[in-house]
Amino acid sequence: MNKYSSIDSLSVESNRMSAKRSFSDDQKITTDRVETHTRSVLDQVNTDKLRQNLTSLSKFHTRHSKSPLLNDVGDRIMNQLRGLGYKNCFYHFFNSTIDDKEYILRNIICNKEGFNKKLIIICAHYDCIMENKGDSNSRAPGANDNASGVSAIIEIARVLSNENLQHSIQFVLFSGEEQGLLGSKSYAKYIEDNKMDLYRLINLDMIGYPFFADNTIIIERDNNMDLNHNQVRENDLQSIVFGEVMKDLASEVNLKFHLDSIYDSDYEPFEANGHVVIGAYDGSADPKKNLHYHSSSDLPEFINWNYLTAVTKLVIATVLKIDSINSH
Ligand SMILES: [Zn+2]
Structure with a gap:
C-alpha cells in the first residue's frame, strides 16, 4: 500500500x-x-535610407507651416508612403489661423490595417521653423527638428510594410506643430469624432542629435507634475508601463535611456483626450545650449546617423513588442 x-x-x-x-x-x-x-x-532598418529621407526634407528651403512649400513637402512624403505599397493614405485637412491669417493645412495619414481595429499611432511633425518663428521665407532646414522624426517614420513604414500585425498602425505626420500643436490638436479631435479605437501613440520629435547624454534616448511618459502637460491622470500608469516596454528594449539596440515626462509636443492633445502616449526624444530642444535648435543651422551635417538608426529600431521593437503582448 x-x-x-x-x-x-x-x-x-x-x-x-x-x-x-x-x-x-x-x-x-x-x-x-x-x-x-x-x-x-x-x-532591415537602413541608415542610408534614413539619411536620404532626412536630407531631402531638409533641402526644401523651408517647411514653415505658412509657406506654400509645405504643400510640396507633404506631397513628397505622401508619394513616398504610397510608393511603399500603402494604398490607404489620405490628407487630413484643417483650418488654422497663424499670425492673423487663415491657412488650410494638411496632416498626412497612412493606414496599415491589422487583424483588429485597435490602433497604434506613430507620429511626428513635418513642419519646422528658424530663429524668427513667424518668418516663412528664410532658410529653415529643420534637420533634427523634425526631419529626423519624419525620416524615421518613413523608414518604419517601409520596414513594417510586409509585417502582419494584430493592431492597425497609423503613420501620421503633423503640420503646424511649431505654431502650437495645430495639426495634432485637429487630428486628436478627428480621432474622437470618428470614435476610433486608439490603443497607443508614440511621438517622435527630435531623435537625431543626442544632447542629453551620449547614445541616450529620453523616453517621455505621461507623468508630468505640471498639469498643463498632464490633463488626465487615469492614463498615467499605462503610459509609464508603456515606457517600461521601450526602456527594456533600449539595450537591444545598444542605446542607453533616460526616463522623463511628456512636454510640449504632438502627444499632448491625445493625452488630453485620455489616450496612452509616450515620446522618444534626444534632449536637444534647449535654446540656450543647442545653437542649432529652431535655427537655420539645424542641418543634416549635425545628425548622428547611428543614433537615429538605433532610435528607429527601438520604436519598431517597441511596436512589435506591444503588438505581440496583446495578441496572446
Ligand atoms: Zn519639433
Whole structure:
C-alpha cells in the first residue's frame, strides 16, 4: 500500500515535472522565435535610407507651416508612403489661423490595417521653423527638428510594410506643430469624432542629435507634475508601463535611456483626450545650449546617423513588442 502509493505519487510528481518542463520549453521557443523575428525586422532598418529621407526634407528651403512649400513637402512624403505599397493614405485637412491669417493645412495619414481595429499611432511633425518663428521665407532646414522624426517614420513604414500585425498602425505626420500643436490638436479631435479605437501613440520629435547624454534616448511618459502637460491622470500608469516596454528594449539596440515626462509636443492633445502616449526624444530642444535648435543651422551635417538608426529600431521593437503582448 505504502509502496504503491509512493510510486503513484512519484509518477504524478514526475508527470508534473515533465509537464512543467515542456511548458517552459514551449515558452522559450515562442520567445526565441519572436526575438529572432524581431531581430530580422530590426536588421532591415537602413541608415542610408534614413539619411536620404532626412536630407531631402531638409533641402526644401523651408517647411514653415505658412509657406506654400509645405504643400510640396507633404506631397513628397505622401508619394513616398504610397510608393511603399500603402494604398490607404489620405490628407487630413484643417483650418488654422497663424499670425492673423487663415491657412488650410494638411496632416498626412497612412493606414496599415491589422487583424483588429485597435490602433497604434506613430507620429511626428513635418513642419519646422528658424530663429524668427513667424518668418516663412528664410532658410529653415529643420534637420533634427523634425526631419529626423519624419525620416524615421518613413523608414518604419517601409520596414513594417510586409509585417502582419494584430493592431492597425497609423503613420501620421503633423503640420503646424511649431505654431502650437495645430495639426495634432485637429487630428486628436478627428480621432474622437470618428470614435476610433486608439490603443497607443508614440511621438517622435527630435531623435537625431543626442544632447542629453551620449547614445541616450529620453523616453517621455505621461507623468508630468505640471498639469498643463498632464490633463488626465487615469492614463498615467499605462503610459509609464508603456515606457517600461521601450526602456527594456533600449539595450537591444545598444542605446542607453533616460526616463522623463511628456512636454510640449504632438502627444499632448491625445493625452488630453485620455489616450496612452509616450515620446522618444534626444534632449536637444534647449535654446540656450543647442545653437542649432529652431535655427537655420539645424542641418543634416549635425545628425548622428547611428543614433537615429538605433532610435528607429527601438520604436519598431517597441511596436512589435506591444503588438505581440496583446495578441496572446
Ligand atoms: Zn519639433
